[in-house]
Amino acid sequence: xxxxxRVALAGNTNVGKSVIFNYLTGLHQHIGNWPGKTVExxxxxxxxxxxxxxxxxxxxxxxxxPYSLEEQITRNYIVHEKxxxxxxxxxxxxxxxxxxxxxxxxxxxxxMIIALNQIDIARKKGIDIDVEKMEKILxxxxxxxxxxxxxxxxxxxxxxxxxxxxxxxxxGNYIKFRKIIEDRIEKLVNxxxxxGFHYPARYAAIKLLEGDEEIENEIKKLxxxxxxxxxxxxxxxEKITGRPCHEVIISERYEAASKIASEVERPVFSTRPKxxxxxxxxxxxxxxGYITMISxxxxxxxxxxxxxxYFSELxxxxxxxxxxxxxxxxxxxxxxxxxxxxxxxxVIAALTxxxxxxxxxxxxxxxxxDSGYISRVAFLMDTAxxxxxxxxxxFIPLLLGFGCNxxxxxxxxILETERERLIAVFVVTLVPCAxxxxxxxxxxxxxxxxxxxxxxxxxNLLIILILGRFAFKILPGEPTALIMEMHEYRVPHLKxxxxxxxxxxxxxxxxxxxxxxxxxxxxxxxxxxGLLQPLSIMFSPIIVDWLGLPMITGITLLFGILRKExxxxxxxxxxxxxxxxxxxxxxxxxxxxxxxxAMFYIPCISTIAALVKEIGWKKALMIxxxxxxxxxxxxGIIYRVxxxxx
Amino acid sequence: xxxxxxSKRRVPLSALREGESGTVISILKGPGRGRxxxxxxxxxxxxxxxxxxxxxxxxxxxxxxxxxxxxxxxxAIGRGIAERIIVEIDEKNG
Ligand SMILES: Nc1nc2c(ncn2[C@@H]2O[C@H](COP(=O)(O)OP(=O)(O)O)[C@@H](O)[C@H]2O)c(=O)[nH]1
Ligand SMILES: [Mg+2]
Numbered sequence: 001x002x003x004x005x006r007v008a009l010a011g012n013t014n015v016g017k018s019v020i021f022n023y024l025t026g027l028h029q030h031i032g033n034w035p036g037k038t039v040e041x042x043x044x045x046x047x048x049x050x051x052x053x054x055x056x057x058x059x060x061x062x063x064x065x066p067y068s069l070e071e072q073i074t075r076n077y078i079v080h081e082k083x084x085x086x087x088x089x090x091x092x093x094x095x096x097x098x099x100x101x102x103x104x105x106x107x108x109x110x111x112m113i114i115a116l117n118q119i120d121i122a123r124k125k126g127i128d129i130d131v132e133k134m135e136k137i138l139x140x141x142x143x144x145x146x147x148x149x150x151x152x153x154x155x156x157x158x159x160x161x162x163x164x165x166x167x168x169x170x171x172g173n174y175i176k177f178r179k180i181i182e183d184r185i186e187k188l189v190n191x192x193x194x195x196g197f198h199y200p201a202r203y204a205a206i207k208l209l210e211g212d213e214e215i216e217n218e219i220k221k222l223x224x225x226x227x228x229x230x231x232x233x234x235x236x237x238e239k240i241t242g243r244p245c246h247e248v249i250i251s252e253r254y255e256a257a258s259k260i261a262s263e264v265e266r267p268v269f270s271t272r273p274k275x276x277x278x279x280x281x282x283x284x285x286x287x288x289g290y291i292t293m294i295s296x297x298x299x300x301x302x303x304x305x306x307x308x309x310y311f312s313e314l315x316x317x318x319x320x321x322x323x324x325x326x327x328x329x330x331x332x333x334x335x336x337x338x339x340x341x342x343x344x345x346x347v348i349a350a351l352t353x354x355x356x357x358x359x360x361x362x363x364x365x366x367x368x369x370d371s372g373y374i375s376r377v378a379f380l381m382d383t384a385x386x387x388x389x390x391x392x393x394x395f396i397p398l399l400l401g402f403g404c405n406x407x408x409x410x411x412x413x414i415l416e417t418e419r420e421r422l423i424a425v426f427v428v429t430l431v432p433c434a435x436x437x438x439x440x441x442x443x444x445x446x447x448x449x450x451x452x453x454x455x456x457x458x459x460n461l462l463i464i465l466i467l468g469r470f471a472f473k474i475l476p477g478e479p480t481a482l483i484m485e486m487h488e489y490r491v492p493h494l495k496x497x498x499x500x501x502x503x504x505x506x507x508x509x510x511x512x513x514x515x516x517x518x519x520x521x522x523x524x525x526x527x528x529x530g531l532l533q534p535l536s537i538m539f540s541p542i543i544v545d546w547l548g549l550p551m552i553t554g555i556t557l558l559f560g561i562l563r564k565e566x567x568x569x570x571x572x573x574x575x576x577x578x579x580x581x582x583x584x585x586x587x588x589x590x591x592x593x594x595x596x597x598a599m600f601y602i603p604c605i606s607t608i609a610a611l612v613k614e615i616g617w618k619k620a621l622m623i624x625x626x627x628x629x630x631x632x633x634x635x636g637i638i639y640r641v642x643x644x645x646x
Numbered sequence: 647x648x649x650x651x652x653s654k655r656r657v658p659l660s661a662l663r664e665g666e667s668g669t670v671i672s673i674l675k676g677p678g679r680g681r682x683x684x685x686x687x688x689x690x691x692x693x694x695x696x697x698x699x700x701x702x703x704x705x706x707x708x709x710x711x712x713x714x715x716x717x718x719x720x721x722a723i724g725r726g727i728a729e730r731i732i733v734e735i736d737e738k739n740g
Pocket of ligand 1 (some may be wrong): 009012013014015016018019020060117118119120121145146148149169215370371472490491492493
C-alpha cells in the first residue's frame, strides 16, 4: 500500500503557492471553504515515487499572529493538523520580508523545506541568491524554483520525500533572540514541557511573551500559572529594553531576516526592464491611473456584455427550439412532461447565464488578480470605498456585480476580514446586474424614456451607498485599514488562471444547479397544479393594495427569482401584448414601482446559491429576506409619493 | 526653511513628499483595541519596526493611501495608518 505524506504550502501572498500547487496536483484538486469560514481551501493529491502526497495550499499570510482569519487558519492548521512536511514558498525578489515569515514558521518546529521561488524575477531586479549559504544558515533544504516554468519542481518533490524519510530530525536552526529574551523563553519552555502541552513549546513560549491572547486562553485551560509567569517575564523584558515586549521580538526577528538576506544576496548586473516599474507608475498615477482603470473596465464590460449577450441569445434559441419541441412531443402535455420541462428550463436558464457571463467574469477576475492589477485598483479606490467601511480591494467585486452578482460574491473572497466580506457580499447583491439593467432598459427606458432609466440607475447606486453605510454601522467590529504589499506586475500564468477559473466555476455549479432545478420545477409544479391563480390572490394585499400593481405581476415576480429578466419577459406573455403601456392599470408610475421592486426584491436563485456558498445558509437567507421586505417597503412608499406628485 | 531645520524633523509618514526618505520612530496607538488588523503590532509585523528606513513612492489623491518602499518591497498603506506612523526625515533630503 502507498504511504501518505501530508504536505502544506505556506508563505506570503503572491509568492507562487498557487502555481506550485497547480503544478503538483494537476487536475486532482478540490476547492472548498475552511469549515464555517469564508476563506478558500484548496486541496489536492499526487503520486510520486510510491508515495501518495496530499497537498494543501494554505492562505497567504505575513505573520503567525491572529490578525486575520487567514492567519488563524494557517497557524491552527499547522499546530493542530501537524502536516508531515511544510513547504515554505519564498519570493526570492522580496527575500527579507519573506524570511520574516520563514523564521516564524521555523518556530513551529515542523519538518520544513523552502521553495525559493521567482528567482527569475529576483535576477531581473539584480539579485542572485547563494542557495548553499542560505541552506547552511537556516539548516533546512532550499530549492530554487521558477514555478511558472516548472523549474525545480521535481527537485522540490525529491527533497520533500527525503525530508519526510528523515522525519522530525530536520527542523533547522531557528533564530536565537538576545540573551535576556532567550533565557525567559527557556524558562517558559521548561514549564510548558513539564506540563506536556501539545503545542510546540518554543512557539508557545514566544507567543506568550508577545502577549498572544488566543494562546494565552488555551494555556490558561492547562495551567494559569504559566500565563502569569509569562506576563511577569514580558514585563521584565519591557523594563530592561524600555520597549513593549512584542515590539522587541518583532524587531529582532526582522533584524535576523534582514541579516540573513544581506548575507545570501549577491548583487548581479540588473537586466531589469524598467517596464514593470513604469507600468506601476502609470497605473497608480493620480490622473493616468484613473484613466487607465476606467478605460480597462469599460473595455472589459463592453466585451463581456456584447459577446455574452450574443452568446446567451444564441444558447437560448438553440435550447428552446430544439429541446422544447422534443419535450412536448415526448410527453405531450401531461403533468410529468410539464414538470420535466420545468427542470430543463432551469438548466437552460442556468447555462445561458453561467456560460456567457459567469465564466468569463471569473476568468477576468483571476487574470486581474494574478497580474497584480487588483492591488493598484485597490490603491486608487480606497478613499471611495472607505465611505462604506470597505477598503479599496472591494471595488473589483462590486464592479463585477454589474455584470453578474455571482462572480462578484465569489470575488469578495479577496477581502481581509469576515466582517468586510459580509458587508461586501451584501452590497454586491444590491448592484444592478446585467439582467436588472435589461429590466430597467426594456421597461422604464423603453416606455418612459432614457432619462428615467438613468435616474433609476442612479437611484439604485444611492441605495447601495445608504444600505452599505447602514450595514457598516450596525455590524460589530472595526473597519479595516488598507495595508498591503504591492507586488511587481507579472505576466499571468495562463494555465494556473484557467485552472483557478474552472475549479471555482465547478464548485459554484455543484451548489447552484440543484438549487436552480429545484426552484424551477417547483414553480412549474405550482403552475401545473393550477395554483398560480390562488397564489396571486394570496399575494394581492401586497401586490395590489400596497404596491398598486396589477395582480398578475405577482406571478412574474415569483418567476423572477429564477432569473430576473423573466419578470419583463413574462409581463408580455401574461398581459398578452408586447406594448405594455397599453395595459390598463400599468401606467408610468406602476412601471417605476415594478422596476424598483424587481431590482431589489431578492437576489436571483444563482446569487442566493453563491451567497450560501460564501456565507452559509443562515446569513444568505437573512440577506434575501431583508431585501424582500426592503423592496416591498420601498416600492409601496415610492408608489404613494409618486401618486401624490404626479 | 534652513537645512538644519529640515533634518531631524519628525512628521507622520503621510507627510513625506515623493522621493523623500525617513526612519520609523514610533507607531501611535490606533482607535481599535489590541491586536486587530491595522493595530500598531500588525503594522510592525508588516516590517515597519522602529528604526526601519522608508521611502515615499507616491500617494493617491483625495486623501487616499500612500505607497512606500520598505525592506525592498512596496507597501500600500491607508492614510489613517500612515498618519499614525511617525518618521524622522533623513538629513540628505534637505
Ligand atoms: N516570473 C515568475 N512569476 C511567477 C513565479 N511564480 C509565480 N509567479 C507569478 O506570481 C503571481 C502570484 O502567484 P500565485 O501562485 O498566485 O501566488 P500565491 O498568492 O502565493 O498563491 C502569479 O502572477 C504567477 O504567475 C516565478 O517563479 N516566476
Ligand atoms: Mg494563491
